Amino acid sequence: MSTPALKLAGVRKNFGSSQIINGVDLEVSRAERHAIIGPNGAGKSTLFNLISGFYQVSAGYIELGGHIISGLPPHRINRLGLSRSFQVTNIFPKMSVFENIRCALLWSMGYRYSFWHFCDRLKRVNEKTEQILEMIHLADRRHIPAAMLAYAEQRALEIGITIAGDTNVILLDEPTAGMSLSETERAVELIHKVTQDKTLVIVEHDMSVVFNLADRISVLVYGEIVATDTPDNIRQNQEVQEAYLGKEIA
Amino acid sequence: MLLFMRRYGIWLAAVIVCVVLPYIFTSRLSLTLFCQMGIALIFALSYNMLLGQGGMLSFGHAVFYGIGGFLAMHALNKISGGTLPLPIELLPLVGGLGGLAAGIVFGWLSTERSGTTFALISLGIGELIAASALMLPSFFGGEEGISANRMVQTTLTGFRFGKQIEVYFLIAFWAIVSAALMYLHTKTPLGRVANAVRDNPERAAFIGYNTRAVRTLQFSLSAFFAGIAGGLFAINYEIITAETVGALASGSVLMMTYVGGVGHFFGPILGAILVTFMQVSLAGITHAWLLYFGLLFVGMVLWAPTGMAGIIMMHEPVWKAGLMKRLLPSYLLIALPSLVMFVGVMILVEINYHLSLSINPEAALQLFGIRFKAQSPVAWSTAILLAAIGFVFFRAAKRKVSRSWDEVTQTMKGGAV
Ligand SMILES: Nc1ncnc2c1ncn2[C@@H]1O[C@H](COP(=O)(O)OP(=O)(O)O)[C@@H](O)[C@H]1O
Ligand SMILES: [Mg+2]
Numbered sequence: 184m185s186t187p188a189l190k191l192a193g194v195r196k197n198f199g200s201s202q203i204i205n206g207v208d209l210e211v212s213r214a215e216r217h218a219i220i221g222p223n224g225a226g227k228s229t230l231f232n233l234i235s236g237f238y239q240v241s242a243g244y245i246e247l248g249g250h251i252i253s254g255l256p257p258h259r260i261n262r263l264g265l266s267r268s269f270q271v272t273n274i275f276p277k278m279s280v281f282e283n284i285r286c287a288l289l290w291s292m293g294y295r296y297s298f299w300h301f302c303d304r305l306k307r308v309n310e311k312t313e314q315i316l317e318m319i320h321l322a323d324r325r326h327i328p329a330a331m332l333a334y335a336e337q338r339a340l341e342i343g344i345t346i347a348g349d350t351n352v353i354l355l356d357e358p359t360a361g362m363s364l365s366e367t368e369r370a371v372e373l374i375h376k377v378t379q380d381k382t383l384v385i386v387e388h389d390m391s392v393v394f395n396l397a398d399r400i401s402v403l404v405y406g407e408i409v410a411t412d413t414p415d416n417i418r419q420n421q422e423v424q425e426a427y428l429g430k431e432i433a
Numbered sequence: 434m435l436l437f438m439r440r441y442g443i444w445l446a447a448v449i450v451c452v453v454l455p456y457i458f459t460s461r462l463s464l465t466l467f468c469q470m471g472i473a474l475i476f477a478l479s480y481n482m483l484l485g486q487g488g489m490l491s492f493g494h495a496v497f498y499g500i501g502g503f504l505a506m507h508a509l510n511k512i513s514g515g516t517l518p519l520p521i522e523l524l525p526l527v528g529g530l531g532g533l534a535a536g537i538v539f540g541w542l543s544t545e546r547s548g549t550t551f552a553l554i555s556l557g558i559g560e561l562i563a564a565s566a567l568m569l570p571s572f573f574g575g576e577e578g579i580s581a582n583r584m585v586q587t588t589l590t591g592f593r594f595g596k597q598i599e600v601y602f603l604i605a606f607w608a609i610v611s612a613a614l615m616y617l618h619t620k621t622p623l624g625r626v627a628n629a630v631r632d633n634p635e636r637a638a639f640i641g642y643n644t645r646a647v648r649t650l651q652f653s654l655s656a657f658f659a660g661i662a663g664g665l666f667a668i669n670y671e672i673i674t675a676e677t678v679g680a681l682a683s684g685s686v687l688m689m690t691y692v693g694g695v696g697h698f699f700g701p702i703l704g705a706i707l708v709t710f711m712q713v714s715l716a717g718i719t720h721a722w723l724l725y726f727g728l729l730f731v732g733m734v735l736w737a738p739t740g741m742a743g744i745i746m747m748h749e750p751v752w753k754a755g756l757m758k759r760l761l762p763s764y765l766l767i768a769l770p771s772l773v774m775f776v777g778v779m780i781l782v783e784i785n786y787h788l789s790l791s792i793n794p795e796a797a798l799q800l801f802g803i804r805f806k807a808q809s810p811v812a813w814s815t816a817i818l819l820a821a822i823g824f825v826f827f828r829a830a831k832r833k834v835s836r837s838w839d840e841v842t843q844t845m846k847g848g849a850v
Contacts, residue, residue: 237635256638256643257638258641258643258644261638262641266640267639273636274636275629275637276632276633277631278625278628278629278632282625282628285625286637286640287640288640289622289625289626289640290641294622295622296622296623296626296647296650297622298618298621298622298623298654300622301617301620301621302620302625303620344636347640348640
């Protein structure tokens, strides 16, 4: 078996005396779409914060494409090819929509800390920005400060910023939370499109979204993964039914 | 051609204004004033690279202005002594490089976090340098400071800098070049990412940026331009003291920048021009000028936090929609009580200054051509009454202004649909 895109081994996290993540082992292979489900407060966002370097693991380690990334700061992990979105919208509020996306791809396109290029002259960068704006359906809102966008638009921008850097591994934290039915449909379509040939780990509450997108599903309860399997098997799994799915699926 | 004018017209206009200005206002006083404005303008723009563009509220930016100034002054002495073959026109670069070097060191030390931590560290560094200024007399010249003579042999232009107008043109040249470079900087990847780090440092890390590195770079470049301003200071005054690195200078550039407006590139230019003008002209009229300046600053923070540039830009869409005439009546309405309130406060200030600071408090005081005794209860009560009435009507007029604004915004929205 080839090295997994993302691997967690014995990962634990405690805040003071409270154990939030209790030894998580997980392997996500390349180009897999993997969903993490579980009740509120199970530690899903915390897990994302650990993977992306926002929090430090208390024990265990995390590998990205075979390289250990636990202990690295977020920007280093991002440069190694992992990006994430946030459950609570986390954008650049005073900058225009266009500028939000463009900034998100400057590093990956090699312009880094340059103060000897002009952004407006970077043809490839601007073309790519346009493409992403089209993809997230915000092309006609490009000049508006991001703070002025409607909620669903901000969520789309959030995804746009996350995928702009063209990383191989993408973590999305409840991308459709708070969206209407039609908005959710559009978002799922968007996620499908932007994660083509990429590794996706997605936290999601909407079961139709999960069963629609995921190749495999992990169920996280009280900081432990109680099952990892294909959507069909998860649906049938007795333990999962009891722990979590019961009320939603039955 | 049209595109050219759209893009470069404003810079062309700036050059023309700078060239003709000293021929319109020919007095010695106005020339001194313009020189001061030019230096302040570079300094304030450099400060806004931190505050407006990078979200770093510094209380110690004068450190780089001062270090640049002192280095340039030492270099100038070397030029006069014949040991440094540098044309004096390039002397500001010495200041700039000095500022840059100091900026890299102190920038790295202070930019791990922005916000309160950064602000406090910048204050600490400011105090540190101000204190060491007295401990290192060979560099800072102790109490007397360092002086030099700018009339040297090594020049590029043939100017001897004996005349103030020659100094003026040198300052104008550097002001335009620096402003242009700082403007262009806002268009570069680093300039844009500095905005991103200002807006949301946490997210900036997740798009690959080391926020501390971004801040340090932005900080260093800002210190470079502060150093250029310091170098021009050295040439302009031919003397520099430890005051230049001090908290007062740091506070002054903060206030200039803020009053001008941090949200737009040209804001600090307006601020530098206005505040320098106030410093020079008000100081000639009243001893209490700093107090008036303080009032202006507090007023801006309270009622116009976007600064002069923000106020101007707020009106741009209204102007374009041809709706200015709907706002003007309410503006006139608020101008009157503002004036009344100001006059009241002013009388109070002047009375107090007269009582506590003048040589003979018993002597009559003259305001608006009226002579009266500062001890007179009539004067006191008039002043308080004016201020109070002004304030009450000011509040009412302020509501009227917001209503007019609401109406105008509604109309504009309706028009857009
Ligand atoms: N920085 C933190 N400090 C202390 N407790 C935290 C912190 N972050 C998360 N937690 C706790 O961890 C638990 C899991 O939170 P979270 O990962 O957000 O859950 P989920 O995303 O699965 O709903 C919660 O009880 C929360 O209070
Ligand atoms: Mg969560």
